[in-house]
Amino acid sequence: MRRSAAVRAAIALLALAPLVAVAVGVGLSLGAGTLSLGAALRGVEPDATVLFRLRIPRVVLAAIVGAGLSVAGVALQALLRNPLADPFVFGLSGGAAIGAALSVAITGTALGAAGVSAAGWIGLLPTQFAAVLGSLAAAVLVFTLGRARGRLHPERALLVGVVFNSFASALVIALEAVLAPEKTQAVLLWLAGTLGYEPEPVLVAAGAVVLVAAAILTALAGRLNLLALGDEGAAALGVDVEWTRLLSFFAASAAVGAAVALTGLVGFVGLVVPHAVRLVAGPDHRVVLPASALGGAAFLVLADAVARVLFRGLGTEPPVGAVTALLGAPLFVLLLRRRT
């Protein structure tokens, strides 16, 4: 890479901007019904309502979640020095599952009523609220258990995360045995990653969280590069390794928390978008982080549009978490083969 990081980042963002624009265009024009964009913009009903109340919030939602999961994936891969790390590696998926399952189990009790009112105050469903709480609690637990003698050990944290996620799925299976089947069905479907229609304040709040997290991580990008040299190598170049880890961990967790609140667990995006970006743009995080935000947003908007169109005839929608993997896996293999 002969060009400076600033120039390469600018090139990557300029190259990705049209992709995002196309994705948004596709996302806005495809859906359960047909829509005339021109009519909608002139205020003709029902097209205007479909565009402004359904399609635009849905596209914005997908973009926020795709960007948040992708930047979190980049950060966690760098901070754990492991290419297999995904946004849920710190036990976030297990925590979200426990939270959601528990909320379903105890809704109707006094504790459940308190949870419902707290969640309603924020504008989230109790299940969403509980899932976010569960995933963030799990992240803090795994991060804490991954530390020994005053510093984070990546292998240790990864192991604890894997063990915790297994423990959580066992717990959820046990809860399922106790709960009514239709209740567990709803929880499982939501956990599989479903894009719905969120109230505007929730969208704005989640978007702000993802934006701030992406900015913090991009500011840390130079330090994340140096972490590849090892803790000592980074420290010898003036990096406060512990502080960098802690700050990037919290920024990534906040972005993932926002994504979990909006959609449950959308897999694959946070693992594969960063790798796809690296295959094209190289390993420099100062380029990879902002590029992954745009790439992740475009990818999830497109995946959602494809999901809506493919299953239009069936009158249903698969969880977008399934579509991302169905669509992303072949695309990624193609990219991998072309580059090597």
Add this chain to the structure above:
Amino acid sequence: MTAPLLAIDSVRYRHAAHVPEAVAGVSLRVDPGEVVGLIGPNAAGKSTLARIACGLLRPATGTVRLRGDDAFALARRERARRVAFLSQEEPADLPFTAREVALMGRAPHLGLWALEAPGDRALAVAALAEADALDLADRPVAQLSGGERQRVFLARAFAQDAALLVLDEPTAALDLAHQVLLVTAVRKRARKGRGALLVLHDLALAGAACDRLVLLRGGRLLAEGGPQDVLRPEVLGEAYGTQVDVVPDPATGQPLVAPRIPR
């Protein structure tokens, strides 16, 4: 009189409870213009002392000063502008190119978004040339041989532009010509008022490369002085527990150390 680049005063360090001290009360200084060699048998505490000198390990007692300032009171980035460290254990599987790794040496000089200026890029290229790694510039480090990689990491240390270089066994992976190149580059820097602390195993090279040698054993200082004073059969025999011969180089008079191996 300018402050010494490095002044270590009676430092002690233990890696874990219930193990012997790795460094048990050592003092050491490097003045501007000086190349100092740290020699001694395995587990003498050389690498530990090198890390203490860079502020990477904090000694239990004793002080470390870089140009007169307490190394542990300096901001991390300021410390990294005063001392550059090359470890024995640099990673082999980096996805970055040699140029990008050399540019990492500029990190302590960059601002919030860590974006390098043209001046930083020029310094990185000069550092690559100084380490004879310019032809590797655009190759990923993971694809290089051990010796090539070592030259790239050396370029990173040069690009850091610190007055003091601390190099832990920098010549271990290098062929003869590149050992000479490294020593020449380090000595050239010293002539401009900089300095270096080199951990070396090759005693003949240490004698040729360094102005002063510090011999450690069991975490303690066993001998210190010019190569002629330290590289003597009775001193080395005691330090390493094996018999050695030392003969003067017929051309330069520098001490040449040869192990005595029964056949």
